[in-house]
Amino acid sequence: MIFLNSLQNKMGAQTELILKTSSLSITSSRKKILEIFLSASTALAHQDIEKLAEQYDRVTIYRTLQTFLDRGIIHTIPTTDNTIKYALCSDDCITSGHHHDNHVHFLCDQCGRTLCLDDVSIPAITLPKGYSMKEINMVVNGICKTCME
Amino acid sequence: MIFLNSLQNKMGAQTELILKTSSLSITSSRKKILEIFLSASTALAHQDIEKLAEQYDRVTIYRTLQTFLDRGIIHTIPTTDNTIKYALCSDDCITSGHHHDNHVHFLCDQCGRTLCLDDVSIPAITLPKGYSMKEINMVVNGICKTCME
DNA sequence: TATAGAATGCAACTTTGTTGCAAAATACTT
């Protein structure tokens, strides 16, 4: 019990730090949603968060996610089933101010989870003349490790 | 006028051929939606099609797009703003039966258009052990050629 | 601790997508 409290305090401290770094006021809904992201192993849909933070209003969750997106705390992942998925940005992504999330995302067709393949980086490509690149995303569909077993 | 008719006949023949190839019955809504795709230079959202084919019911458009997806006539493009965009598959994509759409897609942040960069193919990547790949998508955001000028 | 400013919850609304079913259109048979 003491151990559990200490864990929660740790996470509480972490969420407050993230909010402070982004100069956002510290509210319980924001902390709760950040905690959800920190303990999630996969990218989350709005609906997932709604279920895990059901004490908060749907509108609040929409607005909080939008705020986090604006501040670069989270990012969206383009998915082939065109559901919106959100994931935490990596540390240096947040601190560096602008968004650069250079790893490949994996969408499991069986369990439906969206995973960040942190170790697989997106290869460089050459665009036709006249195009300017700002962001690049790579999404792979298939069966994930867990579902293959 | 004669010239215009001949053009429309040409496109009519083309749309009917596509439908026949996929063993779909030929209906005016399907032909209309195919014509829209054939004359579009960019990928289209459901909403775009609804505006361009307003004589048809919303439900019909949903069902037609789903049918075209099932037959591999069109494909969806994952976008970072998480709107669903549809584009015609290339010829060999249709005829070969299974879908393989190996080019990079470009999303212009300025004009909002989604373009198929047919000449830029998706580079190969290596997934971690245990993952199986079925489909791969690469989406680039930035400013397109037209908007840069 | 008082207060200005920000965030939240609620209600009402718009947009987007789905389903069942009767009517209409298409394909097929003869």
Place this chain on the structure above:
DNA sequence: AAGTATTTTGCAACAAAGTTGCATTCTATA
């Protein structure tokens, strides 16, 4: 070419997803 089986369409009703305005509550700060 006409009749019939099958498919497709449109309508209605609904469900889900997302948005907006405003009054209330909470947070930061002096």
